[in-house]
Amino acid sequence: MQLGMIGLGRMGADMVRRLLQGGHDCVVYDRNAAAVAALAGEGATGTASPAEFVARLAKPCAVWLMVPAAAVDETIASVAPLLAPGDILIDGGNSHYHDDLRRSRELSTQGLHYLDVGTSGGVWGRERGYCLMIGGEPAAVRRIEPLFATLAPGRDAASVTPGREARGGTAELGYLHCGPSGAGHFVKMVHNGIEYGLMAAYAEGFNILHHANAGAENRAVDAETTPLRHPEQYRYELNLADIAELWRRGSVISSWLLDLSAAALLGSPNLAEFAGRVADSGEGRWTVAAAIDEGVPAPVLSAALYERFSSRDAADFADRLLSAMRYQFGGHREKR
Amino acid sequence: MQLGMIGLGRMGADMVRRLLQGGHDCVVYDRNAAAVAALAGEGATGTASPAEFVARLAKPCAVWLMVPAAAVDETIASVAPLLAPGDILIDGGNSHYHDDLRRSRELSTQGLHYLDVGTSGGVWGRERGYCLMIGGEPAAVRRIEPLFATLAPGRDAASVTPGREARGGTAELGYLHCGPSGAGHFVKMVHNGIEYGLMAAYAEGFNILHHANAGAENRAVDAETTPLRHPEQYRYELNLADIAELWRRGSVISSWLLDLSAAALLGSPNLAEFAGRVADSGEGRWTVAAAIDEGVPAPVLSAALYERFSSRDAADFADRLLSAMRYQFGGHREKR
Amino acid sequence: MQLGMIGLGRMGADMVRRLLQGGHDCVVYDRNAAAVAALAGEGATGTASPAEFVARLAKPCAVWLMVPAAAVDETIASVAPLLAPGDILIDGGNSHYHDDLRRSRELSTQGLHYLDVGTSGGVWGRERGYCLMIGGEPAAVRRIEPLFATLAPGRDAASVTPGREARGGTAELGYLHCGPSGAGHFVKMVHNGIEYGLMAAYAEGFNILHHANAGAENRAVDAETTPLRHPEQYRYELNLADIAELWRRGSVISSWLLDLSAAALLGSPNLAEFAGRVADSGEGRWTVAAAIDEGVPAPVLSAALYERFSSRDAADFADRLLSAMRYQFGGHREKR
Amino acid sequence: MQLGMIGLGRMGADMVRRLLQGGHDCVVYDRNAAAVAALAGEGATGTASPAEFVARLAKPCAVWLMVPAAAVDETIASVAPLLAPGDILIDGGNSHYHDDLRRSRELSTQGLHYLDVGTSGGVWGRERGYCLMIGGEPAAVRRIEPLFATLAPGRDAASVTPGREARGGTAELGYLHCGPSGAGHFVKMVHNGIEYGLMAAYAEGFNILHHANAGAENRAVDAETTPLRHPEQYRYELNLADIAELWRRGSVISSWLLDLSAAALLGSPNLAEFAGRVADSGEGRWTVAAAIDEGVPAPVLSAALYERFSSRDAADFADRLLSAMRYQFGGHREKR
Secondary structure: OEEEEEOOOHHHHHHHHHHHHOOOEEEEEOOOHHHHHHHHOOOOEEOOOHHHHHHOOOOOOEEEEOOOHHHHHHHHHHHHHHOOOOOEEEEOOOOOHHHHHHHHHHHHOOOOEEEEEEEEOHHHHHHHOOEEEEEOOHHHHHHOHHHHHHHOOOHHHOOOOOOOOOOOOOHHHOEEEEEOOOHHHHHHHHHHHHHHHHHHHHHHHHHHHHOOOHHHOOOOOOOOEOOOOOHHHOOOOOOHHHHHHHHOOOOOOOEHHHHHHHHHHHHOOOOOOOOOOOOEOOHHHHHHHHHHHHOOOOHHHHHHHHHHHHHOOOOHHHHHHHHHHHHHHHOOOOOO | OEEEEEOOOHHHHHHHHHHHHOOOEEEEEOOOHHHHHHHHOOOOEEOOOHHHHHHOOOOOOEEEEOOOHHHHHHHHHHHHHHOOOOOEEEEOOOOOHHHHHHHHHHHHOOOOEEEEEEEEOHHHHHHHOOEEEEEOOHHHHHHOHHHHHHHOOOHHHOOOOOOOOOOOOOHHHOEEEEEOOOHHHHHHHHHHHHHHHHHHHHHHHHHHHHOOOHHHOOOOOOOOEOOOOOHHHOOOOOOHHHHHHHHOOOOOOOEHHHHHHHHHHHHOOOOOOOOOOOOEOOHHHHHHHHHHHHOOOOHHHHHHHHHHHHHOOOOHHHHHHHHHHHHHHHOOOOOO | OEEEEEOOOHHHHHHHHHHHHOOOEEEEEOOOHHHHHHHHOOOOEEOOOHHHHHHOOOOOOEEEEOOOHHHHHHHHHHHHHHOOOOOEEEEOOOOOHHHHHHHHHHHHOOOOEEEEEEEEOHHHHHHHOOEEEEEOOHHHHHHOHHHHHHHOOOHHHOOOOOOOOOOOOOHHHOEEEEEOOOHHHHHHHHHHHHHHHHHHHHHHHHHHHHOOOHHHOOOOOOOOEOOOOOHHHOOOOOOHHHHHHHHOOOOOOOEHHHHHHHHHHHHOOOOOOOOOOOOEOOHHHHHHHHHHHHOOOOHHHHHHHHHHHHHOOOOHHHHHHHHHHHHHHHOOOOOO | OEEEEEOOOHHHHHHHHHHHHOOOEEEEEOOOHHHHHHHHOOOOEEOOOHHHHHHOOOOOOEEEEOOOHHHHHHHHHHHHHHOOOOOEEEEOOOOOHHHHHHHHHHHHOOOOEEEEEEEEOHHHHHHHOOEEEEEOOHHHHHHOHHHHHHHOOOHHHOOOOOOOOOOOOOHHHOEEEEEOOOHHHHHHHHHHHHHHHHHHHHHHHHHHHHOOOHHHOOOOOOOOEOOOOOHHHOOOOOOHHHHHHHHOOOOOOOEHHHHHHHHHHHHOOOOOOOOOOOOEOOHHHHHHHHHHHHOOOOHHHHHHHHHHHHHOOOOHHHHHHHHHHHHHHHOOOOOO
16 A cells, blocks of 8 residues: 655664565655655655655545654654545654654544654564554544554564464554554653663663672772672672573563673673763653643652753762761762 | 482483483482482483492592582582592572682692583473583583583573574573682572562562552551551452463563462462461571672672571571560551 | 631631730621631620621721631622722632632622732640731732731741741741732642651651561561561661650651651551641642642652652552553562 | 770771760770871870780770771781770771671680770761771670760750650660661661762762753764654753852751762862772672662662662673664664
């Protein structure tokens, strides 16, 4: 079937490639003409403007936006006036689901169907397929289901969950209509919140292994340094790449993130090419905000988020105030 | 090759079965004669006492203990005096690595080799193989390596990490000599600490999804209840079993624990058969204690541990004190 | 000077009393006629309707609202149309500062001045004075400064901070113009966030003391219970009321909250009259949300908030999922 | 009455001064002869060796050690052989209470009484008095109670807790016999754990205030930076010194640590003289370890401890691993 794709960055372009490979017809547009030309060379129909883009789409059409979250509203503003009632507009990026609620309300006045599709898969998606979390009206979802089926990893991407056969549904195929507008990005948001937590669990664990030789280090002996009571218990020089590889087989904590950690540590045991300033792209924040709105505790997901903030020195003033208090009550001076 | 196994609970018995299936010769002992008889019926050599057990082993022998952590010392006391210099004693349970350091020191005076083997795999190990984290003297590890190779899941249990072929070693096979005495249980300890963190990340995330309809609930309107500012943002009825299944394919957070969550939620969406009192078996505690000794932060692993404590009402007095303070400064009375 | 007060609950009524005692003239209104009558009997001018209330105020007037956060907008809607340009409207309750930004913008179109005043003091405020955090236009703040000065605790409520004399300003008096609209409630919000953190620090600490006899308890010996490695280290029966009292003198952790804890524990060492379901009134949530917006870590304030959520069983589903996973991978059954 | 003091650092010397001022007789010793000479000039009896020190003490004597935790055992070894049955040895430093349990057992074989006294007060103790948490045998505590009474702040250091008069006891005076050996340092340990939590609560709160102008900053617009959805909500330039001063009067969060924060911020609003590398002296770690042994949650106290670890870059490897994973799954490159 046909899909129009706006936004040909890494994700958008690879999704087009996967759709083309699956026999679909793709009309593409991007401000960057070179990106359009590249995909045109691979079988897509390239266009040079939103107007030409919409003109090339058969009615009713489906337009998928794969642009940065901050650019979604302006992109909608540039294309929605060109669309007709019954057309479908899909936001496949990392929008906040609050924006989905607003956009679907606004676009419905024009007769347009808005779908929010949380998309996980990263740079591996073209090959592995994309995990698709979909929100919006059921009829619109059904209409373009063949596209979702092609983009998704498919049944064989994982082993069968006992009892699943009897259940049916599309979750096993790697895409799911989660609920009404916003539900797709809500589920994707929590997915990323969990992702932060998983990543932090591994990071903390490997950090503890990394410091397992703490007892072998020379330690300052002064009132500002806690002595290690039993240095003989911390004299291990552990091979983290081997341990990550080991845990991939048979252990309770095997996962795709562990696979990636094993690959990273194999190539670079000390990860010295990284500075440790960890970005966050918003979903972790929104997940914690949702937990707080709902009144449910999320200490692990919050700790994972805060660790990223701290890695970017955002706790510095707080730390200076701690040192200032210690100086005030105890005359303690900072060790440099 | 031959192995003597003491402790024929679920784990010990299944390990014997996997070894027998791999062509090894197993001499077994357990206080419970029925457990011995069962395995004798499956091809093991059953024995009725520690003395008979040791007598049936060819010298130098290897004795694997698979007993509760609390029973390891007494089991060693019952069997070590019957062993001879050069024999190997293996603790495959969940001992604290501090105990390994002590035991290896004590047993070495008798010429015995002590190996600590952290074993992950649970009830699935017989089929999937066991992930083995090994500590102790290299020569002793090498001597019984065929046993480790059979117990472990083997190379095909996971995809190949790019660049691994050039590295060699046994990590890809699912067993690893991690370092000197205690290193096996140290690595297993951190493994379980990570496990707690991963589990909590999923649990928190699914809890946020579970409460995504918070805006649809009637909410008390009083000074003790925070109003939900935007109830219209929390009106999703999400199918958690489907979402867990979905995430198994193509997403960044796929893992074995997610596979298990998908299975659990499929059978019981509200998990009503569980009360939510979550046990902890020690390794999570020791992991946090190790982090603190090393002076490295472990907020995620700690939060995961504390959540288990709280689930068992261990925060009750603290909570009562919070209510008492609120009553003192603001006259606030608890809502029941 | 004259003030109109709407909302004669505990806080509003006590503030009127403190103002009357300070020689000010108070016109009061509340839907509850009995509350009006009571204060009329103490020297205030009671009124029976918003119209009568406004009619009794000399122009330009100042109207202070002391109503639940959820009732502020409707109260403003009932009184603002009766006010004239130049009049001042003060919200002294626990509004979200986002609402202040909106209200001040809306009311300014009518020529009204809106002040947001975060008020701390609880049931003790009448006697100790109220700590006032003020946001809004400087001229409006200055106009009613005599009222703030009377409500506030005054200079003698605390010892002099060295160097303060040279600085001047009103902070030493117990009231402060913190910044433009919303600044008062922003500062009050963070104040309450800190309050949660302080309370939780004491609660956790006293809980650890409360359980200092953990080694004396009989402990189940099974695979689901972590053994206490050194029970002899946890055999203290501590008198918490005495310890709280002790810490009030000379220690680094003396505070008003500790004073209140000492009083609570003195009367009831086990606090059995409380169930430990701890309410939260919103500011702690907003504080964490602000931290996340700003990208600064707030692990302590978040943990304190989450503890309150957990005390109200909001983690139950998460806990059941943890038990379900443990059952799935290890066959572990919950202990009841 | 007479006390022998070994260790004339800031704390030890000031305690001697307070005792001298209270009319007691002090015999002092320190390896540093100048420190001895200084106190001799203020009325103490200076001595030049442990032998001379003990010789000057009337029997049965009381010897107070005020030396670094790491030096306690060797100091005891140098003086205990010179003591006689019935003498009292007091450790007033920050020993781990496990060491108290060991020492009291060892010294009792020699007929010596060992008291552990947790001492809070810092550089202010000489003037304000010391808060004393005492563990050991009741008879030994009673024998030197006049010394405790002089060192402690006394009844007037805090307001009376309602109902306290009827209770009696010494807590109101600022010293308390908490329980058997180790109880003093156990209570002091938890005291310091709470201290960390309180400090962190203030530090996080002030950090949120410090960043309240986040919306005024220019923010990178790229996929690695979360946009601030409502920059207009973060445009406050707050005066933290004034706010700290304000909160000292009438607010729920007034405390001595807030007094100190107000003083620190008054002199240096940005605290630029501190680097924010915050030391920890051990008690916070031991408090968390005790919570874990007891199986009670301590998320706030742990978060406070971990913040200190992070301030000293102890999370660096973990952060690098997070960046490495993000690079692996998403091709994300770190922003510098």
